[in-house]
Amino acid sequence: xxxxxxxxxxxxxxxxxxxxxxxxxxxxxxxxxxxxxxxxxxxxxxxxxxxxxxxxxxxxxxxxxxxxxxxxxxxxxxxxxxxxxxxxxxxxxxxxxxxxxxxxxxxxxxxxxxxxxxxxxxxxxxxxxxxxxxxxxxxxxxxxxxxxxxxxxxxxxxxxxxxxxxxxxxxxxxxxxxxxxxxxxxxxxxxxxxxxxxxxxxxxxxxxxxxx
Numbered sequence: 001x002x003x004x005x006x007x008x009x010x011x012x013x014x015x016x017x018x019x020x021x022x023x024x025x026x027x028x029x030x031x032x033x034x035x036x037x038x039x040x041x042x043x044x045x046x047x048x049x050x051x052x053x054x055x056x057x058x059x060x061x062x063x064x065x066x067x068x069x070x071x072x073x074x075x076x077x078x079x080x081x082x083x084x085x086x087x088x089x090x091x092x093x094x095x096x097x098x099x100x101x102x103x104x105x106x107x108x109x110x111x112x113x114x115x116x117x118x119x120x121x122x123x124x125x126x127x128x129x130x131x132x133x134x135x136x137x138x139x140x141x142x143x144x145x146x147x148x149x150x151x152x153x154x155x156x157x158x159x160x161x162x163x164x165x166x167x168x169x170x171x172x173x174x175x176x177x178x179x180x181x182x183x184x185x186x187x188x189x190x191x192x193x194x195x196x197x198x199x200x201x202x203x204x205x206x207x208x209x210x211x212x
Contacts, residue, residue: 001018001019001122001125003125003167004016004017006035006036006039008029008036009031011030012170013028013030013057013169013170014167014168014170014171015028015030015036015060017040018105023047023102025046025049025101025102026040026047026048026069027049027127028049028129028169029048029057029058030056030060031059031060032063044067044068045064047072047102049072049095049127050071050072050073051127051129051130052113052116052117053077053116055084055085057129058088061088066089070092071089071092071093072095073091073095074094074096075094075096075116077114077144078091079115079144080114080115083143096109105121106120106121106122107119107120108157110129110153111146111149111150112131112140112151113129113130113139113140113150114142114145117131119131121160124162124163124164125164125166126160126166126176128166130168130169131153131157132157132166132179132183133169133174134168134172135174136171157176158176158179160176163176
């Protein structure tokens with residue numbers, strides 16, 4: 001499985017092209033633009049997967065649909081798309097928790113940032129949309145957002161066994177291990193240790209605290 005990334009749009013959304021044995025899956029095309037056209041070159045996109053229905057993750061759907069790509073999203077975000085983008089082209093498939101996509105990518109339903117937010121789980125990789133970022137988490141103050149659902153989704157994600165490279169919707173990639181250790185999102189760790197904070201807390205690091 002080969003993963004390529006391009007950053008698109010005014011909110012610098014990460015768009016991922018995943019080649020899974022001849023099937024090209026494009027995740028979260030933020031917009032149709034010359035940069036995306038150049039990035040794709042002559043490669044035909046078979047599937048477009050939207051991790052959720054916000055504009056900065058679906059903006060390229062219109063043109064990609066016209067080129068023959070199939071559009072996939074969780075049905076819980078369809079009311080969001082219909083409300084804000086009534087001219088959106090029809091989706092070809094609604095995803096559910098546990099669905100399998102080419103390349104053994106498994107869908108995990110992770111509401112919180114939006115009702116239909118999803119994560120794609122591959123072999124050692126996670127495409128997490130706006131659920132989890134390097135050192136942070138997604139917002140929950142948009143329509144349909146829920147902090148309690150966000151926390152439940154994060155706990156479920158962090159319970160995955162093994163190590164994963166995490167590809168978020170914005171910002172740099174990270175690892176699940178790193179976020180388990182250092183991400184200060186509410187509810188991840190009810191308690192901590194002074195040693196752990198000396199090692200991982202970025203605020204103490206900036207202060208020059210001795211890590212010993």
